[in-house]
Amino acid sequence: MQMNFIPGARGCMCLLLCLLMGARWIASAQSVKDDRTDVAELRVEVQRLALELLQYQAELIQWKMHWISAELQQVQAERQRLAGERHLVEREIGDLNQASANGPGAEDEGRREELNTVQLPALMASERAATTREAALAAALGAESARITEVKKRMQRLAAQPLGTNEVHSRETK
Numbered sequence: 001m002q003m004n005f006i007p008g009a010r011g012c013m014c015l016l017l018c019l020l021m022g023a024r025w026i027a028s029a030q031s032v033k034d035d036r037t038d039v040a041e042l043r044v045e046v047q048r049l050a051l052e053l054l055q056y057q058a059e060l061i062q063w064k065m066h067w068i069s070a071e072l073q074q075v076q077a078e079r080q081r082l083a084g085e086r087h088l089v090e091r092e093i094g095d096l097n098q099a100s101a102n103g104p105g106a107e108d109e110g111r112r113e114e115l116n117t118v119q120l121p122a123l124m125a126s127e128r129a130a131t132t133r134e135a136a137l138a139a140a141l142g143a144e145s146a147r148i149t150e151v152k153k154r155m156q157r158l159a160a161q162p163l164g165t166n167e168v169h170s171r172e173t174k
Contacts, residue, residue, distance in 0.1 A: 044163045054155045061148040065141060072137040079130035086123045089115050 096112040 047158065047161065047163060051155060051158050054151055054158065058148055058151045058155065061144055061151060065144045065148065068137055068141045068144060072134065072141060075130055075134045075137060079127060079134055082123055082127040082130055086120065086127060089120050089123060093120070 093112055093115050096108045096115070100108050100112070
């Protein structure tokens with residue numbers, strides 16, 4: 001009689017073993033599903049953080065452009081002021097030249113010499129320096145403008161991607 005129970009016990013054991021294996025398979029499948037969900041959630045978070053980082057970068061570039069523009073305006077005003085002073089000195093030199101043609105004057109000659117050798121060269125050098133600084137600031141403003149355009153394009157591409165897609169893949173396909 002015990003022999004009859006053995007096949008039944010074996011059947012129960014096989015059934016129990018199959019149930020345990022099935023439960024384990026379901027648990028591992030659930031674990032894989034959980035891992036995939038975790039990965040998808042991480043991708044969404046990375047995408048959100050990347051977009052936020054790009055927004056901060058755009059804000060920084062905009063601040064920098066504002067600062068460069070303000071500095072550029074100051075340099076342009078300085079250059080214009082120097083050009084105005086140079087024109088006044090040149091006019092005074094012309095007036096002194098005209099006055100000396102009408103009659104010699106020691107004071108006029110000394111003043112004209114000072115204007116020609118000291119003030120006019122100093123004003124011209126300052127004006128050239130301001131022009132050089134103005135050109136450098138204009139170039140920097142252009143470079144920052146190009147940077148912000150690129151950052152905004154990247155933001156648009158990232159925002160247009162479905163949440164959780166792999167940005168590395170989209171970079172590889174470009």
